[in-house]
Structures are given as structure tokens and as C-alpha cells.
Amino acid sequence: MAGFDLSAAVPTPEEHFFLEEREIVYLERIHELSKRHPVNLLVAGKQGCGKSTLVRQFAARNSRPMATFQIGILSEPGQLFGEHRLKEGETYYQKFLFPQAIQTPGCVIHLEEINRPEHPKALNMLFSVLAEDRRVWTDELGLLQVAEGVVFVATLNEGDEFIGTEMLDAALRDRFYVTLLGYLPAEIEARVLELKTGIDSADALTVVNVANQLRGNAQEPITVSTRHTLMIAELISVGASVKEAFINSLSVSKDVLESILLSLHIQLGQTGKGNGLRYRSY
Ligand SMILES: Nc1ncnc2c1ncn2[C@@H]1O[C@H](COP(=O)(O)OP(=O)(O)O)[C@@H](O)[C@H]1O
Ligand SMILES: [Mg+2]
Structure with a gap:
């Protein structure tokens, strides 16, 4: 992803997105809080109830850049950050978008399907950036510090079929503000x-x-x-x-x-x- 200017990746607002008044006020408070320190927000709800759209809208309404990462498909801890590749017999490290996103001030970082990573250890490095000190060490990139104003928004599908079996790890959940989104009236x-x-x-x-x-x-x-x-x-x-x-x-x-x-x-x-x-x- 070299050369991609993330700070320009502000989504365009969706014209007809409806949200309960108090949810809008809540999101404004999250925006406000993030001026003090990075914030984590968890949006749970049934599939197709508007979770991803809400994240995009939050970024759009506050003119923030946004980047989305599929957590559900991760199988190892370092996978979000980059990977070793081979070119003409030489190995090199290809950095991914995630390190850039966490270092972009004000970025909205959408973590999709955080309840179902393929491998439980896959969340370990992510855990560090969500924790209080907001920094993570990687051998390849050194110490990465989360930039000012970053908001992590994790979404999880809380359908009936997931309850009990796919609950989010309690320690992880403890680090998030939460909102439960339902279908519209x-x-x-x-x-x-x-x-x-x-x-x-x-x-x-x-x-x-x-x-x-x-x-x-x-x-x-x-x-x-x-x-x-x-x-x-x-x-x-x-x-x-x-x-x-x-x-x-x-x-x-x-x-x-x-x-x-x-x-x-x-x-x-x-x-x-x-x-x-x-x-x-x-
Ligand atoms: N509250 C809403 N107002 C307007 N459109 C909505 C709302 N909720 C969902 N939609 C529409 O339904 C579709 C699915 O929403 P999406 O955000 O992808 O759901 P989820 O991420 O929860 O699976 C999108 O086209 C979205 O615009
Ligand atoms: Mg979605």
C-alpha cells in the first residue's frame, strides 16, 4: 500500500441513513472524547442492520479518513501489519495499510467481525493498540504509536446463532464503549x-x-x-x-x-x- 494517502480517504456520506436521535448524540460524544485520547467503540447487531454504514457515516459526518479491516479472516497475529515476500530470490517486508491507519490522526479504523477471527491468537497485536498505552512493537516496523484522535470501531454480528458460542473475549470487550443496533421501526x-x-x-x-x-x-x-x-x-x-x-x-x-x-x-x-x-x- 505504499504511496496511498490515507488522510484523503474520507468517505462520502450516505444520503438516507436513519439513526435514533440518542445514538447520534452518543456518536457526537465519542467524537468529542476522541479529542482527548483514542477511543474504542463496539457496534453489535444483527447482520444487515446498518453497522458498517454507521461506521462510514461517522467518518463522513466528521470529515475523518477511514480504513476497514476484516478481522474475521485473520489467522496470525502479525497479519494486519505486513508480510514477508519474495522477489527475485530476496525476501523483503511488505507493510500493509493497518500500521499507516493507526498512525493517521483522526482516522476511523473499522474492525469488521471482531467476534470471529480464524485463530484466537490473531487478536494479540491488535489488543496492544486497543489497550491503554496504545502502542505495539513489531520486529519489522519497530514501535508503533496510535495517532491522536483515532477511533477504533469494531463491529460484530450478534445474530441468535452466535449467542453463547462466539462471544467476544471479556477482556477485549472491557476496552470498548458499546452500542447495540437494531432494525429500524x-x-x-x-x-x-x-x-x-x-x-x-x-x-x-x-x-x-x-x-x-x-x-x-x-x-x-x-x-x-x-x-x-x-x-x-x-x-x-x-x-x-x-x-x-x-x-x-x-x-x-x-x-x-x-x-x-x-x-x-x-x-x-x-x-x-x-x-x-x-x-x-x-
Ligand atoms: N438505519 C438505516 N438507514 C438506512 N439504510 C440502512 C440502515 N440500516 C441499514 N441500511 C442499509 O442496509 C444495507 C446493509 O447495511 P450494512 O451497514 O452493510 O449492514 P451490516 O454492516 O450491519 O451488515 C446498506 O445498504 C444500508 O445502507
Ligand atoms: Mg457490515
């Missing part, structure tokens, strides 16, 4: 779909209502993320019916879907005769 999520995909407000609300029924289904709840309701709304924006869009986006049975649509008094919009199956050459 129905009318706000519908508004997001409308604004981002251009579908009308009635369809948007139907998509969200159906999604919420699936999320709350007592027998077998299905995770329908905001990412996914957006995908469904996009299909509708190019002509799909609500029913088609759900069937083509989720592995949900038609029976379950139809009973939900019926319970919401939604016209199924079935056209044609018989079983409605029509074929033509493609």
Missing part, C-alpha cells in the same frame, strides 16, 4: 426503501410489514435484514409484485408467504388461469 424502514429505490410508500410499507412478520414468526423466524428489504424493494422498482419480490429474494415457502400476505389483507395479484404457470422460450 417499520415506518422509518419503509421510508428508507421509498427514498432509496423509488417504490411507492404503500409498497414500501407492505415489504416492511411482511418482513416483520417473517422476523417475528414464532415457529421459524427468518432473518430479513435491511439489506434484504432493500433488495426486495429494488426488484419491485423494476416491475416485480411484492409477492414475486419476496419469493425471488428469500428461501421462504410460498405457503408461509401467502398466509402472511393474506393476514395483511394484501391482494395476491395473481393473473392468468389455472395454476398460473406459463412458459415461453427464453
Whole structure:
């Protein structure tokens, strides 16, 4: 990553990102605190609920550079910092973006999927930069000190399937401020779909209502993320019916879907005769 100017990597804000008022105030306080010393923030929530977007938005709104690192794929401690490579029979050390990021004042450092590194020891060197003295020693690069104003934001997927088995190490969690992000209330999520995909407000609300029924289904709840309701709304924006869009986006049975649509008094919009199956050459 030599020559890459990280200080210029300020993300552009996303136009239609909604957050609870008190979360916005909280993020402003984190920004404020980081003027005294580097800060660690942990954002937990279900997949597709807006964690990554929140991190990007925090950087954008405060004109901070940002760099993202996948922690979930790390298998050894030094891997974030660089690696030894071979060129024309000679080995050399290739420094990665991470050392540069921690030395960039005000940088927002997004640590993705911090709950599931491939190897437990992979977090050891990261631990040093998150700890109070904010410095880490590497044989290749010497002593690295975290720059002023740096904010580390770790995100972790806290779906039902992870609880109990993939909990974050207590000592690591102890070093973070936390926030738990949930899905948006129905009318706000519908508004997001409308604004981002251009579908009308009635369809948007139907998509969200159906999604919420699936999320709350007592027998077998299905995770329908905001990412996914957006995908469904996009299909509708190019002509799909609500029913088609759900069937083509989720592995949900038609029976379950139809009973939900019926319970919401939604016209199924079935056209044609018989079983409605029509074929033509493609
Ligand atoms: N609160 C929200 N307001 C607007 N869009 C949202 C919100 N939450 C999620 N989205 C949209 O859903 C998609 C997935 O969000 P993302 O941040 O990648 O989720 P996560 O990192 O939690 O898996 C993005 O396109 C994002 O813009
Ligand atoms: Mg994400």
C-alpha cells in the first residue's frame, strides 16, 4: 500500500441513513472524547442492520479518513501489519495499510467481525493498540504509536446463532464503549426503501410489514435484514409484485408467504388461469 494517502480517504456520506436521535448524540460524544485520547467503540447487531454504514457515516459526518479491516479472516497475529515476500530470490517486508491507519490522526479504523477471527491468537497485536498505552512493537516496523484522535470501531454480528458460542473475549470487550443496533421501526424502514429505490410508500410499507412478520414468526423466524428489504424493494422498482419480490429474494415457502400476505389483507395479484404457470422460450 505504499504511496496511498490515507488522510484523503474520507468517505462520502450516505444520503438516507436513519439513526435514533440518542445514538447520534452518543456518536457526537465519542467524537468529542476522541479529542482527548483514542477511543474504542463496539457496534453489535444483527447482520444487515446498518453497522458498517454507521461506521462510514461517522467518518463522513466528521470529515475523518477511514480504513476497514476484516478481522474475521485473520489467522496470525502479525497479519494486519505486513508480510514477508519474495522477489527475485530476496525476501523483503511488505507493510500493509493497518500500521499507516493507526498512525493517521483522526482516522476511523473499522474492525469488521471482531467476534470471529480464524485463530484466537490473531487478536494479540491488535489488543496492544486497543489497550491503554496504545502502542505495539513489531520486529519489522519497530514501535508503533496510535495517532491522536483515532477511533477504533469494531463491529460484530450478534445474530441468535452466535449467542453463547462466539462471544467476544471479556477482556477485549472491557476496552470498548458499546452500542447495540437494531432494525429500524417499520415506518422509518419503509421510508428508507421509498427514498432509496423509488417504490411507492404503500409498497414500501407492505415489504416492511411482511418482513416483520417473517422476523417475528414464532415457529421459524427468518432473518430479513435491511439489506434484504432493500433488495426486495429494488426488484419491485423494476416491475416485480411484492409477492414475486419476496419469493425471488428469500428461501421462504410460498405457503408461509401467502398466509402472511393474506393476514395483511394484501391482494395476491395473481393473473392468468389455472395454476398460473406459463412458459415461453427464453
Ligand atoms: N438505519 C438505516 N438507514 C438506512 N439504510 C440502512 C440502515 N440500516 C441499514 N441500511 C442499509 O442496509 C444495507 C446493509 O447495511 P450494512 O451497514 O452493510 O449492514 P451490516 O454492516 O450491519 O451488515 C446498506 O445498504 C444500508 O445502507
Ligand atoms: Mg457490515
